Amino acid sequence: xxxxxxxxxxxxxxxxxxxxxxxxxxxxxxxxxxxxxxxxxxxxxxxxxxxxxxxxxxxxxxxxxxxxxxxxxxxxxxxxxxxxxxxxxxxxxxxxxxxxxxxxxxxxxxxxxxxxxxxxxxxxxxxxxxxxxxxxxxxxxxxxxxxxxxxxxxxxxxxxxxxxxxxxxxxxxxxxxxxxxxxxxxxxxxxxxxxxxxxxxx
Amino acid sequence: xxxxxxxxxxxxxxxxxxxxxxxxxxxxxxxxxxxxxxxxxxxxxxxxxxxxxxxxxxxxxxxxxxxxxxxxxxxxxxxxxxxxxxxxxxxxxxxxxxxxxxxxxxxxxxxxxxxxxxxxxxxxxxxxxxxxxxxxxxxxxxxxxxxxxxxxxxxxxxxxxxxxxxxxxxxxxxxxxxxxxxxxxxxxxxxxxxxxxxxxxxxxxxxxxxxxxxxxxxxxx
Numbered sequence: 001x002x003x004x005x006x007x008x009x010x011x012x013x014x015x016x017x018x019x020x021x022x023x024x025x026x027x028x029x030x031x032x033x034x035x036x037x038x039x040x041x042x043x044x045x046x047x048x049x050x051x052x053x054x055x056x057x058x059x060x061x062x063x064x065x066x067x068x069x070x071x072x073x074x075x076x077x078x079x080x081x082x083x084x085x086x087x088x089x090x091x092x093x094x095x096x097x098x099x100x101x102x103x104x105x106x107x108x109x110x111x112x113x114x115x116x117x118x119x120x121x122x123x124x125x126x127x128x129x130x131x132x133x134x135x136x137x138x139x140x141x142x143x144x145x146x147x148x149x150x151x152x153x154x155x156x157x158x159x160x161x162x163x164x165x166x167x168x169x170x171x172x173x174x175x176x177x178x179x180x181x182x183x184x185x186x187x188x189x190x191x192x193x194x195x196x197x198x199x200x201x202x
Numbered sequence: 203x204x205x206x207x208x209x210x211x212x213x214x215x216x217x218x219x220x221x222x223x224x225x226x227x228x229x230x231x232x233x234x235x236x237x238x239x240x241x242x243x244x245x246x247x248x249x250x251x252x253x254x255x256x257x258x259x260x261x262x263x264x265x266x267x268x269x270x271x272x273x274x275x276x277x278x279x280x281x282x283x284x285x286x287x288x289x290x291x292x293x294x295x296x297x298x299x300x301x302x303x304x305x306x307x308x309x310x311x312x313x314x315x316x317x318x319x320x321x322x323x324x325x326x327x328x329x330x331x332x333x334x335x336x337x338x339x340x341x342x343x344x345x346x347x348x349x350x351x352x353x354x355x356x357x358x359x360x361x362x363x364x365x366x367x368x369x370x371x372x373x374x375x376x377x378x379x380x381x382x383x384x385x386x387x388x389x390x391x392x393x394x395x396x397x398x399x400x401x402x403x404x405x406x407x408x409x410x411x412x413x414x415x416x417x418x419x420x421x422x423x
Contacts, residue, residue, distance in 0.1 A: 052291055059297045066290040082265045082274040089267055090251065117251060 006031035009046040012183055013191050016057035017045040018142030023061045025177040026138070027068040058088055061138055073135040080129065087121050087128060088139045095143065108154045115162040122164060126171055133175055141172045141182070148185035149192040204261025206231035209245050211238060213408050215360035216268040217256040218401070222356050223275045225397045227282055269300055272353050285352040296354045299339060299346055303357035306331035310365050313372060314412065317420060321372075328365070328376055336382045344391055351395055359392045367405050371412045 006024070010017045010033045024031050036042050047054045047063070054060050065073040074081050094114050118140070122128060128136035147158055159166040172178050208224065208231050210217030224231050236245055236255050248257045248264035258265045258274065265274045276285050287293050309327035316324050335358065339346060346354035362385070365377050379386040392398060 049291070054291070054294050054298070056298055056301055059294050059301065062297065063290055063294040066293065078274055078277040079260070079263050079265070081277065082270050085270045085273060086265075086267055089270060 004050040005048075007048040008033050009036050009042065009044050009048070010034060011036050011044045013188060014044055015142035015146065018145070018181060018183075019057040019138055020045045020047060020060045020064070021181050022138050022142065022177055023064040023073065025181060026071065026073065026133070027064060029064070029068055058092065058139060061135065065135065071132075073138060075129050075134065083121075084129060084135045087118070087136045090117070091136075091140055091143070108156055111150060111154065112156075112161050115158065115165045119162055119164045122168055127168070133172065137168075137172055141169070141178055144169050144172075145182050145185050145188050146192070149189040152189060205259075207234060207259040208232070209234045209236050209242070209248065209257040209259070210255050211236055212403055213411055214255060215364045216254075218403060219268050219356045219360050220256045220258060220271050220275070221401055222359070222398060223272050223285065223353070225401055226285065226351075227275065227279045229275070229279055269304055269353075269357065272356065276353065283350060285347065285356075287347065287352070296347065296352060299335075299354040300357045302331075302335070303354070303361055306334075307357075307361045310361055310368065313374075314368055314416065315419060325374065325376060332377060332382055332385065336385050340384055340388055345388065351392060351398070355388075355392055359389070359398065362389045362392075363402065363405075364408075367408045367412060370405070370409045371416055 006029055008017070008020055008024070008031050010021070012035070021033070036044050043055060045055075045057055045060060047060045049063075049067070054063055061073065074084055098110070121136075125131070127133050128140070151157055158169075173182070206224070206229060208217070208220055210220065210233060212235060221233075234242070234244070236242060238255070241253060245255065245257060246253055248259055249255075249266045252266060254266075256266075256268055256271060258271045260274075260278070265271050272285070286296055306327070309324050309331060312324040313321060313328060339358075343349075345351045346358065351359075362377060369375055369377065377385070393402070
């Protein structure tokens with residue numbers, strides 16, 4: 001399974017690093033995680049494969065999928081791959097608008113609207129790609145460990161507002177890789193409070 | 203081969219990137235010009251999430267978002283010519299620059315919709331993007347994709363070509379050859395690729411159309 005040395009520059013709370021870690025774990029690839037200080041100015045994640053660096057979490061996950069093809073994360077059909085890329089892009093566009101610590105938090109109804117659109121993409125399927133855990137699931141699931149913080153600040157529960165999305169989250173959490181790698185949401189919540197205090201957000 | 207249709211806009215950089223890819227690969231398609239102020243029912247059906255052009259419809263199956271469409275075209279019709287490298291690391295690098303173009307290119311489009319300080323900030327961001335690409339993007343290569351153009355060249359080609367239009371519309375100068383010699387040389391080579399040369403929308407016509415639109419934007423601000 002080993003195809004050279006793999007190092008991941010990592011930060012525990014970053015959902016983008018979690019994407020890379022889940023992808024590597026799904027492929028059974030051994031790697032060294034080097035913890036970086038979130039406020040050290042360095043951008044994470046960075047994947048170093050035999051010393052060659054790669055940035056941008058979605059691109060890293062794509063690269064991991066191409067380099068270690070089994071089990072596949074992206075579907076084999078070109079049209080299904082396009083759908084996976086579309087929803088991955090959708091998630092990142094929404095994150096860019098609402099996700100940064102200094103950005104305003106989404107209003108409850110905006111947040112719910114985004115989840116409902118993702119529920120539309122899920123349809124009746126277990127995972128975004130169908131029966132198997134795949135690319136969009138890897139891209140989406142790490143962001144959910146920040147949901148507890150959103151729920152606490154917003155005074156609502158995703159489970160009640162978007163039960164289908166909540167069911168998908170639970171299915172992902174049943175995977176050994178995801179359960180092992182995702183941090184405790186309460187720990188993330190405390191981290192968010194610290195960030196908000198640092199940036200003076202009420 | 204199933205029918206290919208493109209819902210696009212003649213003056214849209216996003217739509218034209220898809221035209222370039224289809225023409226480079228010699229893929230026959232039906233083009234449907236969309237009025238962005240009166241979108242067709244088909245467009246809204248095929249792209250309910252963003253309601254935007256371009257949308258590629260292949261055998262009734264819609265693909266949305268220009269860079270998703272370009273990757274789809276490359277995967278469906280991988281030869282004649284190939285527009286992405288074959289090595290996974292090189293592909294990841296190409297995708298990095300494509301994403302960079304998409305993310306940072308926003309500053310260029312934002313210029314068009316802005317005035318005052320917002321415009322100043324957008325221009326500054328656009329310059330920073332050009333500086334980064336000038337320094338790190340090409341290396342010794344003729345094109346981002348090596349000896350021949352690829353998807354990353356289409357992504358930056360759209361930005362450079364439309365930036366020239368916006369410079370004219372706004373009366374500013376950003377993409378100057380003495381400041382960006384490497385990018386200028388790349389852009390000249392890009393424009394000379396026969397398929398690209400034959401499929402560049404008329405800049406003069408775009409300046410007229412965009413100036414008119416900008417006037418309504420600025421006066422209603």
